[in-house]
Amino acid sequence: MNFKALLGILLVACLSTTFAIAPVSADTLLRTDFEQESFAKVVDYFDYARAWAVLHGLPSMSSIWHAYTYVTYVNKMGLQMLYAGLCNISAADQVFLTIPLQTILLHYKTENNKRDALVGSSFLMLMGFNDSAKSIYANSPDRNDTLWASFSFGLNLQNVTLPALNSKCEVFPLTSSEDKLTWKWGMRYTNLTAFWITTFITEENETNTSRPWGFATYEELTFNYTLTIDPTTHRxxxxxxxxxxxxxxxxxxxxxxxxxxxxxxxxxxGCYQYGAKVSNETVYDFLYKHNVKMSIVEFQTSILLDRETYCTSASGQNVTNNDVFVGNSSISTYADDGEKIFDSSFGVKDTYNLFNYTEYPSENVSHPYDAVVRTTEITGYAKNDNLFNVQKNFAKYLPLILVHMYPVLYSKAKETITNMTRADYLFLISYPTYSGYRIEHDPLYTVYFAPVTSTGINLGGIIIIAAIAGAAVIAIAVVLKKKGQKPIQVFTK
Structure with a gap:
């Protein structure tokens, strides 16, 4: 049985099960929202997908489908930050599909030359791995290792025991300091179940997937963000x-x-088979015995209006589509004339905290370990259609937020953001000491911008901003490509 067939069976089971879960309340995204200094809303992006279809004479999806997405926006000192985190996709507010998509967009004028810059960063997935005898990079996933793409779906099957899935999502409100220069927000996914799919990256650097190796349920997957603006240092x-x-x-x-x-x-x-205990080997014993490690995969891109960009490690190595160890240093993005516009820094917190549940069940004690950061060749991940259709479609419509205000930047952005193979870089953060225990870590991103005192409207007037949400993008992309198919095929294909 292949991956698609198994997913189809789970979806059928999901659609035939009812739950006592309260529907998510959705706000309406308005043009005037972007005239404000900030806002935070949970919106239903499928509503906008349906409006898009009507406006363009395309078949509309069923009104029972909803895609609730947490959107936060900050417009301060000439810097605009737009965040979108997918809460869940639902049918008739009864059946929920939780996919942890996270994307941040930053628009600003560069520090020295006042150029329009757009920087985007997206969380793609968790990936388990273990080093093989032929491993190319120790403690970092590569094509010679055993790789498990941990792709979360979080189907809510509360009455099914294989596995028992009841994922939920919690949003953390957007708050600010008194001077409005520090902002905090976030999301937490709890009881999140993911397919572990054995993934192969061939010598041609193309990725193929086989049937799922298994399922894993994570107690949580949490993202907390802090935006700090310093107009004095232009950072x-x-x-x-x-x-x-x-x-x-x-x-x-x-x-x-x-x-x-x-x-x-x-x-x-312990270990069980069809409900009967067969050994005392715990999940942590099993992962430790097989030397399973954890990593995350993230996507980074940038666009300048009148220049190309390039990215280098602290030692000057080109990191685009290249395997480069970053360690506890940083990756810098420059305009082609040498102006620095962005940094991804890993030396601020080059260690992660691991909470050994077996030793301390309350998880109130942690131990620090060194994280391993490396950029990677892009093609092997970007061509992974089975795993990254959602992420690709998520990125595909990101430039639409600029279409009315910066048409030239939009034209350039759509050529880059729509094609993951043209990313600035994909980077892997790996956690070699793992055994299935809780991990906490916090990389830092730095923007070099020219502050201004007026706020103004920068990303407003774009009702189709809904397209930045991955959920709505799925609907739009399938409608555009496969007219006449039933909406449910969006989720089962």
Whole structure:
């Protein structure tokens, strides 16, 4: 049974199950929102996808589908920050599909030459791995390692035991300091279940996927953001604090009898098969024994109105589509004439905290370990259609936020953001000491900008800003490419 067939079975089960979950309340995104200094809303982007279809004479999706997305916006000192985090996709506010998509867009004038710059950063996925005897990069996932793409769907199947899925999402409100120069917000996904899909990156650097190796349930996946603006130094920083909760359950598949999977189920008390305990080996014992490590994959891109950009490591190496160890240093983005416009810094917090649940069940004690940061060749990930359709479509419509205000920048941005193979770089942050325990880490991003005192309207007047949300993008992309198909095929294809 392949990945798509298994996903289809789970979706059918999901759609045939009812839940006692309160519907998410959605706000309306207005043109006047972007005249404000800031706002934070949970909006239903499928409403905008339906409006888009009507305006362009395209088939509209069913009104039972909703895509709730947390959107925050800050417009201060000439810097505009737009954040979109997908809460869930639902059918009739009863069946929920949770996909942790996170994207930040920054628009500003560069510090020295006052050029329009657009910088985008997206969380793509978690990826488990273990080093092989032929590993190219120790403690960092590469094509010679065993790789498991951990792609979260979080189907809410509360009455099903393989696995029991009831993922939820919590948003943290947008708050600011008294001087409005420091802003905080975030999201938390709890009880998040993910497919672990064995992934192969060939020597041609193309990625293919096979059927799922198993399922893993993470206690949480949390993103906390802090935007700090310093007009005196012409700097703005975004700290992305993320927490990967401990794995509470792991189902490892090792065969099939007709359509019934053969599996072992590991948790904190032991190993089970069809409900019967077969050993005392816990999920943490299993992951430690097989030397399973964890990593995250993130996507970075930038566009200047009248210049090209390039990115280098602290030692001057080109990191675009290249394997470069970053360590505890940084990656800098420059205009082609040498003006620095952006930094991704990893030396501010070059260690991560690991909370050993077996030793301290309350998780109130942590131990620091060195994180390993490396950029990677892009093609092997960008061509992974089975895993990254959602992310690609998410990025595909990001430039639409500029179409009315900066048409030239829009034309240039759509050629880059719509094509992941043209990213500035993909980077991997790996956590070699893992065993399935909770991880906390926080890389830092720095913007070099020219502050202004007036706020004004910069990203306003764009009702189709809904397209920045991955959920709506799925609907739009499928409608554009496959007219006449039923909306449910958006989720089962």
């Amino acid at each position: 703005a920083t975004i700290s992305q604090d993320h927490a990967i909760g401990r794995i509470t359950n792991l189902w490892s598949f090792w065969g099939w009898i007709l359509f019934w999977p053969q599996y072992h189920h590991y948790n904190s008390s």
